Amino acid sequence: MKRLFTRLSVAIATGVLGVTACDSSESTAPHSHDPVAAKLFVNGTEITPTIALAGGQTLRMEVRLYDDEGNQITGLETDHQTAVSFTPASLASVQAVAGQPFQWDVTADSAGGTGTASVGYGHDAPDERVFGPFPVNAAAAQVPVTISFVPVVGAQAFACGQTYAGIGTTAASVTPTDFRLYVHDVRLVRADNSEAPVTLEQDGLWQYQNVALLDFEDATGGCGNGTAQTHTALTGTAAYGAYTGIKYRLGLPFALNHGDLTTAPSPLNVTALFWSWNSGYKFLRLDHTVDPAGTPSTHLLHLGSTGCNGATATTPPTACTEENLTEITLTGFDPRSGHIEADVAAVLATSDLSVNAGGPPGCMSGTTDPECGAIFAKLGLPFGATPAPVQSFFTGHP
Amino acid sequence: MFRDRVAVALLVLSLAACGGDGPAAPGGGPFAWGLPPGFPEPKVPATNPMTTEGVELGRHLFYDVRLSVNGTFSCASCHDQALAFTDGRVVGVGATGEFHPRNSMSLANVAYGSVLTWGNPNERTLEHQALTPMFGEAPVELGLSGREDSLFAMLAADPTYQELFPAAFPLDSPQVSLATITKALAAFQRTLISGNSPYDRYRFQDQPGAISASAKRGETLFFSEELECFHCHGSFNFTGSTDYVGKGFTEIEFFNTGLYNLGGTGDYPAPNVGIIQFTGQAIDMGKFKAPTLRNVAVTAPYMHDGSIATLDEVLDHYAAGGRTIGSGPSAGIGSANPFKNGFVKGFTLTAQDRGDLLALLESLTDSTFLTDRRFANPWRKGTAANP
Numbered sequence: 001m002k003r004l005f006t007r008l009s010v011a012i013a014t015g016v017l018g019v020t021a022c023d024s025s026e027s028t029a030p031h032s033h034d035p036v037a038a039k040l041f042v043n044g045t046e047i048t049p050t051i052a053l054a055g056g057q058t059l060r061m062e063v064r065l066y067d068d069e070g071n072q073i074t075g076l077e078t079d080h081q082t083a084v085s086f087t088p089a090s091l092a093s094v095q096a097v098a099g100q101p102f103q104w105d106v107t108a109d110s111a112g113g114t115g116t117a118s119v120g121y122g123h124d125a126p127d128e129r130v131f132g133p134f135p136v137n138a139a140a141a142q143v144p145v146t147i148s149f150v151p152v153v154g155a156q157a158f159a160c161g162q163t164y165a166g167i168g169t170t171a172a173s174v175t176p177t178d179f180r181l182y183v184h185d186v187r188l189v190r191a192d193n194s195e196a197p198v199t200l201e202q203d204g205l206w207q208y209q210n211v212a213l214l215d216f217e218d219a220t221g222g223c224g225n226g227t228a229q230t231h232t233a234l235t236g237t238a239a240y241g242a243y244t245g246i247k248y249r250l251g252l253p254f255a256l257n258h259g260d261l262t263t264a265p266s267p268l269n270v271t272a273l274f275w276s277w278n279s280g281y282k283f284l285r286l287d288h289t290v291d292p293a294g295t296p297s298t299h300l301l302h303l304g305s306t307g308c309n310g311a312t313a314t315t316p317p318t319a320c321t322e323e324n325l326t327e328i329t330l331t332g333f334d335p336r337s338g339h340i341e342a343d344v345a346a347v348l349a350t351s352d353l354s355v356n357a358g359g360p361p362g363c364m365s366g367t368t369d370p371e372c373g374a375i376f377a378k379l380g381l382p383f384g385a386t387p388a389p390v391q392s393f394f395t396g397h398p
Numbered sequence: 399m400f401r402d403r404v405a406v407a408l409l410v411l412s413l414a415a416c417g418g419d420g421p422a423a424p425g426g427g428p429f430a431w432g433l434p435p436g437f438p439e440p441k442v443p444a445t446n447p448m449t450t451e452g453v454e455l456g457r458h459l460f461y462d463v464r465l466s467v468n469g470t471f472s473c474a475s476c477h478d479q480a481l482a483f484t485d486g487r488v489v490g491v492g493a494t495g496e497f498h499p500r501n502s503m504s505l506a507n508v509a510y511g512s513v514l515t516w517g518n519p520n521e522r523t524l525e526h527q528a529l530t531p532m533f534g535e536a537p538v539e540l541g542l543s544g545r546e547d548s549l550f551a552m553l554a555a556d557p558t559y560q561e562l563f564p565a566a567f568p569l570d571s572p573q574v575s576l577a578t579i580t581k582a583l584a585a586f587q588r589t590l591i592s593g594n595s596p597y598d599r600y601r602f603q604d605q606p607g608a609i610s611a612s613a614k615r616g617e618t619l620f621f622s623e624e625l626e627c628f629h630c631h632g633s634f635n636f637t638g639s640t641d642y643v644g645k646g647f648t649e650i651e652f653f654n655t656g657l658y659n660l661g662g663t664g665d666y667p668a669p670n671v672g673i674i675q676f677t678g679q680a681i682d683m684g685k686f687k688a689p690t691l692r693n694v695a696v697t698a699p700y701m702h703d704g705s706i707a708t709l710d711e712v713l714d715h716y717a718a719g720g721r722t723i724g725s726g727p728s729a730g731i732g733s734a735n736p737f738k739n740g741f742v743k744g745f746t747l748t749a750q751d752r753g754d755l756l757a758l759l760e761s762l763t764d765s766t767f768l769t770d771r772r773f774a775n776p777w778r779k780g781t782a783a784n785p
Contacts, residue, residue: 204646205646205647206646221679221681222681224652224673224677224679224681224682224685225638225649225650225651225652225653227647227648227649229647260436261632261633261634262436262437262438262633262634262642263438265644265646266644266645266646266647267646267647269644269645269646269647270646270647270649271632271633271638271640271649272638272649272651274632274633275621275628276621276628278621287740289681297736297740298739298740299740300740300741312614312617312618313617313618313620313621313622313628314601314617314621356743359623360623360626360740360741360743361740361743362740364623366623
């Protein structure tokens with residue numbers, strides 16, 4: 001090896017690398033044809049100590065054999081065969097490469113997993129010598145995933161322009177005027193409670209980084225100040241596999257919640273969802289006109305952070321005493337076939353929509369707003385001294 | 399040798415890049431916005447790219463009284479720069495003396511308007527909007543309906559326009575047309591950007607002392623959930639109906655603020671009934687656009703019909719959660735208007751709060767905008783265009 005290195009150095013120096021490297025004196029040097037070690041390569045680079053595969057993707061692997069002095073044995077391909085096998089066998093599939101008996105195309109299973117690989121070697125058949133096991137770690141494939149949301153008002157589908165009866169403790173009739181919300185940090189949950197993050201498609205409109213705007217209003221009926229476009233399903237990728245639940249956060253992460261609306265990318269530049277730099281965005285905007293006694297009034301639900309310490313209303317804060325982010329955990333949800341219901345009636349179930357008990361009509365997240373307690377409970381948020389119960393806004397469906 | 403080859407390759411690339419440029423934009427070089435700090439780039443229709451020459455033509459047309467039925471009136475007659483392009487009147491008055499039902503709107507930052515006028519949700523581009531004051535008959539504003547031939551002949555014969563039209567629209571034939579006139583008017587109006595008020599210097603230009611402590615307290619009130627002002631007058635432009643390059647969603651908003659409540663049924667006095675005129679939906683009674691509050695201290699009187707004289711009285715209206723009119727044809731309790739927006743819920747102001755809010759609103763007056771020579775009348779006094 002040292003001899004070869006010296007020769008190569010000279011060759012490079014003289015600028016006739018190709019010719020010198022193939023000098024016939026090298027190929028006639030005496031060496032053993034009996035391999036004692038094997039190494040695996042991809043694109044000329046050894047894969048060690050672990051063979052890293054990505055689910056669903058194919059790698060062309062090559063085995064190189066070495067003698068007892070550690071020198072690579074070349075020229076064996078003409079009359080020898082090799083094979084690779086994986087344990088468990090489901091870890092990857094193997095396809096021989098035509099005319100290249102020391103190479104194979106290996107395709108990892110979409111589910112990924114860990115195991116080992118062994119390489120067989122011999123004349124005529126790869127049955128004389130086995131090398132390995134080589135440890136294998138295959139990442140699960142990132143596959144497209146769609147998470148569908150269905151807005152409802154109790155048993156009825158949500159729609160702008162519809163009037164819904166029997167809402168809240170006084171069975172008020174309500175007509176929606178807005179229904180939009182932000183979610184972020186979406187994770188799919190397996191039966192063993194392990195989580196797989198969903199990487200949201202960056203569509204330049206609804207989804208940005210790990211944040212998505214869900215928009216159930218279509219600017220019709222009483223929702224005239226909204227946008228005609230709707231967004232009811234998150235799109236992205238997640239690890240291939242079976243899932244039984246989902247977790248996400250209702251609202252925006254602090255780092256994205258207090259920027260400058262005018263320079264923020266969509267969907268963080270919707271003025272209808274912006275409060276101010278101090279308070280950030282409305283995580284949830286769920287507005288209605290209410291008809292409890294023949295005279296329509298309004299009920300506005302604007303969820304967001306409060307108690308933020310910005311020096312002024314237009315100065316970004318460094319902290320908020322009530323961030324009001326809800327972690328939503330849903331079971332009984334399979335992203336391949338299921339959907340998530342967002343139920344307006346459930347959010348307002350224990351609210352009295354016939355009166356404004358104080359502050360703004362409805363709840364704008366104020367810590368002293370008497371109408372926020374009932375709503376925060378339904379959203380799974382603490383309010384004052386009341387600890388956070390389990391939310392009832394969202395339900396998972398298989 | 400190798401280095402030489404790279405150099406050759408780069409040369410070829412750069413030649414190709416030059417060769418790939420299309421013909422120059424009509425009217426010459428690109429327009430430099432010179433936007434104030436914190437202001438995004440306005441959206442411009444692809445069919446009317448901004449050019450210095452187009453803007454200059456538009457400025458001449460905007461101020462030219464020959465663009466009226468009797469040679470007495472121009473766009474500037476109702477849109478006076480010193481008043482942030484409003485007219486100080488309760489409602490506009492046209493060339494023939496006919497009253498407009500609405501208060502003349504400020505043109506400050508109209509480039510950012512996702513929707514332009516008080517009560518027409520379909521009026522979305524300045525090019526299209528320009529047709530209404532020129533050719534509208536109910537009411538008559540400039541009174542040019544049916545007179546486009548004589549208008550075109552006048553413009554084609556004028557020595558100034560004989561230079562301005564070809565410079566702005568070298569590829570258009572005919573050069574004097576409704577298309578080029580409205581494009582130029584739109585281009586000029588898009589340059590009317592106000593973003594150098596004391597509030598801007600405080601907010602966007604790192605000058606914390608540019609506004610008073612009182613105005614800073616007013617800012618806190620303005621952006622509070624108690625007063626709710628910012629819900630409708632949000633964004634850098636102090637109106638939610640704001641659009642610009644990079645904005646994913648075009649937001650258009652109209653609100654009933656409880657200004658009227660005829661007969662207790664929520665009606666507004668005709669013809670100023672709001673966007674119900676276009677949508678036909680009962681819930682749209684009395685809904686009008688929330689105008690920008692920039693330069694609001696110089697744009698009195700206020701509201702879509704100019705029915706409130708001072709900012710102090712505007713605060714009374716919102717503090718009461720709607721205006722009560724005791725008698726007369728407009729009598730009614732506006733705060734009980736069933737179509738009123740939920741944010742107009744009323745609030746209590748101390749004398750200091752009131753002064754602080756007024757100080758904030760006054761800090762939005764941009765004196766450089768009101769006096770900028772680029773926005774002024776280009777015609778020499780005593781000419782036919784500026785008698």
